[in-house]
Amino acid sequence: MQLDKILCFLLDMDGTIYLGDQLLPGAHEFIQLLSRGDIQTFFLTNNSSRSRVDYVEKLKKLGLEVSAERILTSGEAAASTLACRDEGARIYLVGTPSLQREFLDHGFELSDEDPDTVVLGFDTTLTYEKLARLCSLVRQGTPYIATHPDLNCPTAVGPIPDIGATIAFVEASTGRVPDEIIGKPFQPMLEVILARTGLSPSQICMVGDRLYTDIAMGQHGLRTVLVLSGETQTEDLVESPFKPDLVVNGIGDLVQLIKDQG
16 A cells, blocks of 8 residues: 555544543654645544544643644534535434534534434433433434444443444334434545545545444545554454455554655
């Protein structure tokens, strides 16, 4: 894989740049290297429980100065995508206060009464009352959008249930799956990036630790690099339909590879 041909790197965060409150080895040097080479960098995460501002603050605590414009969450991508289609719509949003602010900032009205669309995010404030209302609206046929498909969210103490588990709950109760999923590896997330960079997919490389989201972005023409610092183990590659262009132990390994090819 010719890394020197890449004009933009999309970097997953959880399990790729950091794990919990620890910056992973080589992450700082890698990002500095890209900056010196005038290569565009975006930090992508499917975690819709936090806003861009939350991630700016988190990265700053880890020693990385990153502007909000360089961060794209599946929550922001969902709000941006839906705003282009139906600005000011009434949304029943299952999400954290951070995700609620994101949708309010995009001009939506949030309500559980007669909504135009239901949006399911990764809600770490989830209650049974929210689940029951969500299922009721989905069962009635309300358009149903999910911010991303991840089954688990990596943490320093092990994985915790993510939105994929909630999607399974809703399907078991209602028989419906989301009409559309916005985040990695689906097209709407990529469309936001293409609009912001002005590049073609072949000029962009996705770096991440998860096969069915990060590496699956390769189906849209992106180059992909799998890091083994998060969810995926080497043996997982055998049966996966999604194959990376390159496999490295961690983000730090890319530093020397880029220098060698440069």
